[in-house]
Amino acid sequence: MTDQLLPEFPEHDEEYRAGFVSFVGRPNAGKSTLTNALVGEKVAITSSKPQTTRHTIRGIVHRPQTAQSPGAQLVLVDTPGLHRPRTLLGSRLNDLVIDTLSEVDVVGFCLPADEKIGPGDRFIAGQLHKLPHKPVVALVTKTDTIPRSALAEQLIAVDQLGREHLSGEGQQAAGFSAIIPVSAVAGEQTDVVTDELIAMMPKSPPLYPSGDLTDEPERVMIAELVREAALEDVRDELPHSIAVTVEEMLPRPGRPEDKPLLDVHATIHVERNSQKAIIIGRGGSRLKQIGSTAREGIKKLLGTPVYLDLHVKVTKEWQRDPKKLNRLGF
Numbered sequence: 578m579t580d581q582l583l584p585e586f587p588e589h590d591e592e593y594r595a596g597f598v599s600f601v602g603r604p605n606a607g608k609s610t611l612t613n614a615l616v617g618e619k620v621a622i623t624s625s626k627p628q629t630t631r632h633t634i635r636g637i638v639h640r641p642q643t644a645q646s647p648g649a650q651l652v653l654v655d656t657p658g659l660h661r662p663r664t665l666l667g668s669r670l671n672d673l674v675i676d677t678l679s680e681v682d683v684v685g686f687c688l689p690a691d692e693k694i695g696p697g698d699r700f701i702a703g704q705l706h707k708l709p710h711k712p713v714v715a716l717v718t719k720t721d722t723i724p725r726s727a728l729a730e731q732l733i734a735v736d737q738l739g740r741e742h743l744s745g746e747g748q749q750a751a752g753f754s755a756i757i758p759v760s761a762v763a764g765e766q767t768d769v770v771t772d773e774l775i776a777m778m779p780k781s782p783p784l785y786p787s788g789d790l791t792d793e794p795e796r797v798m799i800a801e802l803v804r805e806a807a808l809e810d811v812r813d814e815l816p817h818s819i820a821v822t823v824e825e826m827l828p829r830p831g832r833p834e835d836k837p838l839l840d841v842h843a844t845i846h847v848e849r850n851s852q853k854a855i856i857i858g859r860g861g862s863r864l865k866q867i868g869s870t871a872r873e874g875i876k877k878l879l880g881t882p883v884y885l886d887l888h889v890k891v892t893k894e895w896q897r898d899p900k901k902l903n904r905l906g907f
């Protein structure tokens with residue numbers, strides 16, 4: 578291997594900080610949007626439908642070393658929302674989240690500014706209490722949606738939530754380590770979030786090469802893009818019944834070097850025949866639309882034109898069957 582092929586790590590000295598942060602919060606709290614805003618590129622999948630972020634997707638914020646700043650790397654681990662489990666998939670997801678959280682340096686608890694604190698938030702706060710000595714920063718998201726006076730009230734309520742759940746035995750400090758209002762959409766206070774999180778990272782050499790925005794395998798991101806496309810405009814009950822696997826991803830042989838084409842074969846798994854019919858649509862029209870939306874996303878992600886071959890398959894009861902869940906990557 579020549580030196581050119583080795584990944585380049587950012588310059589650093591002993592003051593450099595690097596570590597992991599994970600955002601939690603109930604469905605639709607704004608975790609993925611905030612991840613994207615901090616990283617500055619679309620890595621996590623956002624959707625207006627709740628509970629669509631299933632995989633652990635990392636984005637990396639790089640702060641280069643300058644005369645003013647020692648430089649830092651913030652690795653964002655995006656998790657599904659913690660919620661009361663109702664199915665095997667639900668409890669697997671919660672386990673996955675707890676596992677992830679026990680390994681990160683800081684947890685960012687996203688609480689939307691425009692929704693009253695409810696049982697879902699208290700459930701999550703109760704879960705976080707199980708992780709003693711873990712700093713938790715409250716991120717009050719979507720501040721652009723409410724007037725300042727309402728925000729002040731929400732900040733007080735959030736502070737109260739932290740004091741009720743995150744104090745007591747084993748907890749170093751009472752309540753949240755910090756409470757930061759932020760709007761990912763308006764770009765307000767996103768720098769403050771980054772600064773605050775970086776300050777809480779341990780001193781460490783860089784963990785990833787420069788410019789590496791995500792280490793999520795492309796295959797999983799492609800599956801997520803297909804899933805996101807399939808979720809557009811479908812009925813409310815359908816989202817939980819869709820999973821996507823990427824069967825094969827190969828460069829088309831014999832293409833000229835400057836005109837590559839990637840062949841992608843993917844399967845959309847649903848639970849029932851009726852759902853299959855919805856996904857395929859009249860005369861295959863919906864599937865065609867899903868294909869072209871997903872293809873655009875994949876092309877943007879990889880910078881290569883793609884030929885996307887999509888199949889729809891009924892995998893009965895995949896949410897309740899551990900073997901099938903494993904095969905679908907959960």
Ligand SMILES: Nc1nc2c(ncn2[C@@H]2O[C@H](COP(=O)(O)OP(=O)(O)OP(=O)(O)O)[C@@H](O)[C@H]2O)c(=O)[nH]1
Nearest residue numbers: 605606607608609610624627628630719760761762
């Ligand atoms: N106005 C406004 N809307 C936001 C903001 N952040 C997120 N949203 C919207 O809130 C909805 C949910 O945002 P997501 O980032 O997908 O939320 P999430 O917490 O990742 O959701 P799950 O994947 O369901 O866990 C989307 O429609 C976003 O566009 C914000 O700062 N301002």
